[in-house]
Amino acid sequence: MKLKKLVSVALAGAMALSLTACGGGETAATTAAAKEEAKATEAPAAPAATEAAKTEAADLDKTICHVVGNLGDKSFSDSAESGMAVLRGEGWDAKTIEVGDATKSDKWEDAILDVLDEGYKYVVGGSTFTDIMLKLAGEYPDNKFVIYDDSLDEELIPENVAYILYAQNEGSYMVGQMAAGLSETGVIAVNVGMDNPVIEDFVTGFVQGAVDYDPEIKVIKGTVGSWTEPAKMKELCLSQARDKKADVFYQVAGGSGAGLFEACQELGTWAIGVDSDQYAYYKDSENPEIADVIVTSMLKEVGNSLVAFFHSEEAGEAQWKKVTTLGLKEAAVGYVDNEFFQANVPAEVREKMAETNAKILSGEMTVKSYFDFAEEAEYQAFLGAVAP
Amino acid sequence: MSTMDWIGNFGFSVLRLSTPLIYAGLAAVISAKAGMMNMALEGMMLVAALAGVVVSGMTGNLWIGLAAAVLFGVLTGGVIAFASISGKTDLYLTCIATNLAAAGGTVFVMYLLTGEKATTSAAIKAYTIPSITIPVLDSIPVIGPMLSGHNLLTYVAFFSIWAVWFFLKRTRLGLRLRAVGENPTAASSVGISVRNIGYISFLISGVLCGLAGAFMSMGWVSFFMKGMINGRGYIGLSTSNIASANPAGAGIVAIFFGFTDALATSLKSGSKFPSEFIEMIPYASTMLAVVVIGIIRTSHARKVAKGGH
Numbered sequence: 001m002k003l004k005k006l007v008s009v010a011l012a013g014a015m016a017l018s019l020t021a022c023g024g025g026e027t028a029a030t031t032a033a034a035k036e037e038a039k040a041t042e043a044p045a046a047p048a049a050t051e052a053a054k055t056e057a058a059d060l061d062k063t064i065c066h067v068v069g070n071l072g073d074k075s076f077s078d079s080a081e082s083g084m085a086v087l088r089g090e091g092w093d094a095k096t097i098e099v100g101d102a103t104k105s106d107k108w109e110d111a112i113l114d115v116l117d118e119g120y121k122y123v124v125g126g127s128t129f130t131d132i133m134l135k136l137a138g139e140y141p142d143n144k145f146v147i148y149d150d151s152l153d154e155e156l157i158p159e160n161v162a163y164i165l166y167a168q169n170e171g172s173y174m175v176g177q178m179a180a181g182l183s184e185t186g187v188i189a190v191n192v193g194m195d196n197p198v199i200e201d202f203v204t205g206f207v208q209g210a211v212d213y214d215p216e217i218k219v220i221k222g223t224v225g226s227w228t229e230p231a232k233m234k235e236l237c238l239s240q241a242r243d244k245k246a247d248v249f250y251q252v253a254g255g256s257g258a259g260l261f262e263a264c265q266e267l268g269t270w271a272i273g274v275d276s277d278q279y280a281y282y283k284d285s286e287n288p289e290i291a292d293v294i295v296t297s298m299l300k301e302v303g304n305s306l307v308a309f310f311h312s313e314e315a316g317e318a319q320w321k322k323v324t325t326l327g328l329k330e331a332a333v334g335y336v337d338n339e340f341f342q343a344n345v346p347a348e349v350r351e352k353m354a355e356t357n358a359k360i361l362s363g364e365m366t367v368k369s370y371f372d373f374a375e376e377a378e379y380q381a382f383l384g385a386v387a388p
Numbered sequence: 389m390s391t392m393d394w395i396g397n398f399g400f401s402v403l404r405l406s407t408p409l410i411y412a413g414l415a416a417v418i419s420a421k422a423g424m425m426n427m428a429l430e431g432m433m434l435v436a437a438l439a440g441v442v443v444s445g446m447t448g449n450l451w452i453g454l455a456a457a458v459l460f461g462v463l464t465g466g467v468i469a470f471a472s473i474s475g476k477t478d479l480y481l482t483c484i485a486t487n488l489a490a491a492g493g494t495v496f497v498m499y500l501l502t503g504e505k506a507t508t509s510a511a512i513k514a515y516t517i518p519s520i521t522i523p524v525l526d527s528i529p530v531i532g533p534m535l536s537g538h539n540l541l542t543y544v545a546f547f548s549i550w551a552v553w554f555f556l557k558r559t560r561l562g563l564r565l566r567a568v569g570e571n572p573t574a575a576s577s578v579g580i581s582v583r584n585i586g587y588i589s590f591l592i593s594g595v596l597c598g599l600a601g602a603f604m605s606m607g608w609v610s611f612f613m614k615g616m617i618n619g620r621g622y623i624g625l626s627t628s629n630i631a632s633a634n635p636a637g638a639g640i641v642a643i644f645f646g647f648t649d650a651l652a653t654s655l656k657s658g659s660k661f662p663s664e665f666i667e668m669i670p671y672a673s674t675m676l677a678v679v680v681i682g683i684i685r686t687s688h689a690r691k692v693a694k695g696g697h
Contacts, residue, residue, distance in 0.1 A: 073506050189657070195663055228613055228615045229618050231608045232618075234609055235404070235405065235650075236653050236656060236657070239650075239653050239657065240657045243654060243657065244657060246657075255507055282510055286510060286512055287610075290510075
């Protein structure tokens, strides 16, 4: 009996360990009581504040709750968090909560509710949390919700919700041209973690960039089916090289993407990173040789966009009930132009990229977006036309 | 590329995809023969995968890392055996708890050691178990590219099929293990320690899971990532079930799953099927195989019953 108890205690300990691992990392601790007090003193001043935007800005409740799955992905979530760090430096009280991956999705709403109860005014979260945030926006009309990396018909957006959408198609268009320019076999591949509208937008831009550069190019699109399955990603790339002779690979696959880099190491082909500068990340890591296949990375500056959004909120100009689209022009997306890129990409390809970059900036040309397709079949036909 | 080359390369891919499933299947076979269902293969593989990467990175020696992967597989198996055999906890709950604890615990340990929460690919120097080119065989068309140049652990996996069969059928310990699995009361009445056999089955399971984990993080890819086993432990379990705990059968079923996986991977590039449908193939074929084998077995059992009357 004694032994049984001991074992159950040990197992309970192990479980607790695993929970800590998922739930940890609350960065800005604030006492709820202090916040309530601050609110109470502000309350009488509130009606007067509505008269002028300036006074409203002065009385702005600078509290943000940032909801992420897990930090440490070295791309999307960490980029958003870097924006929060900047805002913290400017006097905002930004609290980041890590609510865990999809296996913990039943607890997401409770986690956000807890922070709302602590008195946080703004809730910021990625597209993973769209449904929950829209639901809460209805229940908490006094709070404001910023959903990034997602889009919605503007008529359907509640008063207290703002959407930030990235023109990942523009950034992907740039690296798509480069991929077509680098390919010797005339076949390139874009491998994604899972299919969703934002991911399809990456693919759309990439395919279009490649085709615009070289109308003869063939593009393979592959889906791994998980964001944390590097082994299968590696297998997928090896099979694409084997079956279709693909020789430039673009990953939009989160954690699975590391498998693509390894496949490229093995195959001696080029890889394109995503979201952050993955060449720099690996170059000064324990395994610098991985960096030697990453010719560039398509950038998605989530953090900068959040900082810009809250600056506009301070100025009283924030776009509520709207979708703000940020692209090359706003420097929210782009590609890494470093020495490695310059040394390995032929000058003519780089010139062509710079040229189209300027055209997109000036508004002379627009890049096709997944959101432009009227229906899924149209998108599938678009992909089918370039498939080898 | 000629069709011959393609077949060779495709076969190579099948064997690589099968490797972790063979280990997991054999681990499940050993437990099943001892009369237990080891649902913790997933967690044991995950722990081993992390241990291998961390220890090889820390010591700078690949083989110490591999040994550590096996050791941690065995330790995890030992914890389960201790809890369920000595502590009399429910085996299934213990296994589920182990899987959950491994899923979170590996991330926790990785975070403590490296400050990373997703992967060790940048934080820990990678060591990979070498691939082996077999002379002579290498130069035979089709078969050469299919069978030569695999990771050492892939060859060990195929050797393990034989080793597990030999252990179960040709050794005294294997006989005792099967006796306990068939009827623990009868076995203990002739002086076999049911408790010891239970421990031994989990420790051997641990060795096999350790090799599987090492293959995932030090062979197939060269880093650990959270949740990187992605259900392969459970597929291994069904492999053993379909083969009714026969080692050779488990090996064949594992290769069949490897085949469906390789097929799905090939279909993913440039096919018109939705990726979710293709993603389903390996799992759907698992269910189909279970149903088909089940039908064959029941009809066989009926025939036997009829013949008896």
